[in-house]
Amino acid sequence: MQTAAAPANAPRALADDLVAQARAGSEAAFAEIVREHQSMVFGLAYHFLQSWSQAEELAQEVFVALYQNLARIESPRHLVFWLRRVTSNRCIDWVRSPRYRREVPMNDAHEPGAMPRWRDPMLDALLRRLVAELPPQPRMVVTLRFQEDLDLAEIAAIIDLPLNTVKSHLRRSLDALRRKLAQRGHIHES
Amino acid sequence: MNLEHELRQALKRRTPSSGFDERVLGRIASGATVPVPAPQTRWTRLALPVAASLAFALAGSYYVSQHERQQELAQAEQAARDVVLALQIASEKVSAVQVKVQEISHHERQVEY
Numbered sequence: 001m002q003t004a005a006a007p008a009n010a011p012r013a014l015a016d017d018l019v020a021q022a023r024a025g026s027e028a029a030f031a032e033i034v035r036e037h038q039s040m041v042f043g044l045a046y047h048f049l050q051s052w053s054q055a056e057e058l059a060q061e062v063f064v065a066l067y068q069n070l071a072r073i074e075s076p077r078h079l080v081f082w083l084r085r086v087t088s089n090r091c092i093d094w095v096r097s098p099r100y101r102r103e104v105p106m107n108d109a110h111e112p113g114a115m116p117r118w119r120d121p122m123l124d125a126l127l128r129r130l131v132a133e134l135p136p137q138p139r140m141v142v143t144l145r146f147q148e149d150l151d152l153a154e155i156a157a158i159i160d161l162p163l164n165t166v167k168s169h170l171r172r173s174l175d176a177l178r179r180k181l182a183q184r185g186h187i188h189e190s
Numbered sequence: 191m192n193l194e195h196e197l198r199q200a201l202k203r204r205t206p207s208s209g210f211d212e213r214v215l216g217r218i219a220s221g222a223t224v225p226v227p228a229p230q231t232r233w234t235r236l237a238l239p240v241a242a243s244l245a246f247a248l249a250g251s252y253y254v255s256q257h258e259r260q261q262e263l264a265q266a267e268q269a270a271r272d273v274v275l276a277l278q279i280a281s282e283k284v285s286a287v288q289v290k291v292q293e294i295s296h297h298e299r300q301v302e303y
Contacts (some may be wrong), residue, residue, distance in 0.1 A: 027215065030215070031211045031212075031215060034210070034211040034214050034215075035211050038205070038206055038210050038211065039203040039204060039205050039206075040203055042203075042204055042205070042206040042210070043201075043202070043203035043204040046204045047201050047204070052207075055204075055206075056206055056207065056210070059206060059210070060210075060213060060214050060217055063214045064214065064217055064218055064223065067214075067218050068223060119199060123196065123200070124196075124199065124200040127196060127197060127200040127201075128200050128201070131197070131200075131201070142197070142201075143201060146194070146197040146198045146200075146201040147198075147201040147202065147203060149198070174193060174194075177193060177197075178193060181191070181193070186191060187191045187193070
């Protein structure tokens with residue numbers, strides 16, 4: 001792997017150039033791609049697995065797989081689609097594998113001060129825990145929908161499910177979440 | 191509560207621990223590779239179980255026909271053994287009759303002198 005270092009004050013490369021440079025073997029370009037997309041990949045894994053260490057492991061694997069498959073990446077848009085798809089598939093496979101360890105979710109000690117003051121951290125933690133209780137495919141539908149703000153057709157393409165199945169997963173998941181929140185007194189069911 | 195709004199807040203993107211990019215590069219530099227499964231489409235997900243079912247059905251019908259053939263063979267062998275046994279019994283009876291006839295003949299010859 002080439003180790004061409006980017007000058008400190010160089011303007012940020014256009015996304016297309018970045019992918020092309022990474023394909024050509026530029027370590028700096030690939031590192032920039034990792035930094036640009038790490039929050040998306042890690043976030044999906046973390047919200048799905050509810051484990052910081054397992055999310056880190058999975059996210060690293062996704063980027064190693066990206067490095068092995070750079071030749072297949074056609075454009076920056078394709079890159080994002082590829083990362084979401086591979087991350088989603090690996091998350092679902094992970095919880096079905098012996099590597100999965102269901103952990104007691106910790107408080108958000110990894111990002112002290114990241115929470116806006118007006119947010120209720122208990123509610124956020126509860127919502128994440130309830131989402132993590134959903135079956136794998138509905139869980140990924142919900143995570144993609146609300147972390148990435150994707151429409152249902154995009155989600156269907158990423159996880160390769162019929163659109164109606166994705167709609168059904170989302171509707172039933174939200175119903176289940178409302179029901180569980182109502183049981184805990186957080187909302188009133190109508 | 192606007193549940194969808196709350197979910198968007200609760201499920202915001204998360205930044206991994208500092209140095210994540212370096213750890214990825216380090217893993218690549220050490221030669222680590224990860225298996226990349228072939229992308230599965232709805233069709234490949236369906237094709238494999240259908241192919242497996244067909245193979246199972248074919249193997250099953252082959253096994254059944256083989257089993258039937260073996261049963262027929264066993265029945266034929268048993269029938270042959272039955273025939274041999276019947277012949278043996280018949281042969282023994284014939285021998286017994288011959289011995290009796292000889293005894294009678296010998297006795298009659300003795301009486302004549």
